[in-house]
Amino acid sequence: MKTIKPTEPIQTRGNLDKVVIENDVLHLAGWVASVDAGPVEGFKIVCAGKELTEFVMALGLDSPDVEEMFPNLDCSEKARFHINVFLNEQQQEQVRNSLIVLTPLFEGRKGCLLLDLLEPSLPLPDSDLRGFIGANVNFTDAAIEFLGYFLQKGGLKPTENVLDIGCGAGRMAYALAYYLAPTARYEGFDIAQPLIEWARQNITARFPNFNFRQVDIYNKLYNPDGTLQATEFAFPYEDETFDFALLTSVFTHLPSEEVRHYLDEIERVLKPGGRCLCTVLLHNEESQKLMEAGKSTANLVYQIDDYFATSPDVPERFIGFQEDLLMKWICDRGFTLQGKYYGDWCRRTEFTSHQDILVFQKDCSFVSRMRMFPKKIYRMFQSRNMNEKA
Structure with a gap:
């Protein structure tokens, strides 16, 4: 490929x-x-x-x-x-x-x-459900905006299989349903059961190739009663299943250990040559100066281990990462960065979206895949041991 x-x-x-x-x-x-x-x-x-x-x-x-x-x-x-x-x-x-x-x-x-x-037949979630994913974010505007990024920055084709990590009520799926071919596969998962139920009843009912799954992952802010630790959660999909993975405002709420684990899982489920588009908050010299000037909407002033947060008590509210360090985590997993687009979350004058956007591709070379082989063996035994304990 x-x-x-x-x-x-x-x-x-x-x-x-x-x-x-x-x-x-x-x-x-x-x-x-x-x-x-x-x-x-x-x-x-x-x-x-x-x-x-x-x-x-x-x-x-x-x-x-x-x-x-x-x-x-x-x-x-x-x-x-x-x-x-x-x-x-x-x-x-x-x-x-x-x-x-x-x-x-x-x-x-x-x-x-x-x-x-023009006249979309899919309904919109009510205001209570939309509040789960940001009351100040227009549901359809965000769906349309990011579909443009998926197409032009991620190279998404209508026949490709898509994984939506942290899919919510299907905000990204809302626009993707009008773009993906009926033969393409869409899978989304999220920790909030009400959002998943709405997506199943309203999107899957119209587009049966769109599937939604609830996973009971613990998150101090969004799912404090969750029974699964994010670092032990294996995405419920086979290896090399998807052409395209997306995460919108997911890594902005996960500590570094969980982000690294999710990157491992993304590498596992993507086909060679598959791409991932994610939004993040990148801590670098420019964003730090703007935060120090009091211009940012997310002041990442608390350093916790190897990430930054806006709150020391509930860091999951907003989390950012040192840019060079996050790039290293991505490259260490056999990904090649395809695009980096800064956002206006820290009040930049030139920006693409609100959060920063990264696009990276799974390396399809033989050397890279052999380099990742020991990690895959380890994850296989780890998954087997977890299943035996269960």
Whole structure:
């Protein structure tokens, strides 16, 4: 299997503000601007996996709001666009419950994807369940945002098998359900039973290739009555099962020993060449200066063993890691870093998302796999002994 390294898009920002069908026309409106590549020159539009080519567009529309918010972007004062896509009756039915993907083009180069769902048929969890995963985080906006990262930064293909570690109520699955093919396998697990029950009843019922599992792992903050220690938990999947693994705001709540164990398990269940995208809080010179200046939303000021936390009493609330040390843990397990994208959690002026994002790939070389073989033998006997005790 070849190493997969997605073509990195040029740095852009944008949003789809309007997606609606009126009089046989799909209206798409929003804005997009590059950091240093000039104005947008066109778009590629894909819906339900098929490219739409019958459309007209107006580019370079006035955008004083965008200029005020992002004055450093190229042509931010003329960043708005409007696109009319002409649809026949069959296309309209396909579009209504499908993922719409716009790829902005800048002199032939691709910018960051703009995605949306016109009339998604999947319901949303109620406010109580959404509070489990962050009351201030918009469920669908986060799902759509990260699907773009999975596609462009992680190289996710619609036919690949996906493992969602700490899946919650299926926030990432919500968007993935409209992207993954019916033949692809999605597996998610989480420690919160109410979230898993909602995902089973509402997502699996519509998409039977999406499976959710509750695991009773102890976590002082989120599952204080859990019976399993995270460092002894073996992911309930066979070796080399998945093409893609994702963890959104999971490593930000796990101490270092648990993170290292999870990295071992991720390496085990990923196929050679498989990728992992995770969000983290990286403690480095820049983030430390911003925290010292009082700008960060997560002040990682307490060092506990080999990690940093915002609270000495409940460190699981927010945890970060020294960047070089975390990179070493990843590389020691036979992974190759594919991408590192800093977030605005510490109030950086240039960022990709809120938390930092890492993308790494399981090395498929023979030498690397032989280097990991002793660890696999040890984990096999460890798992066998745990099963015998049980």
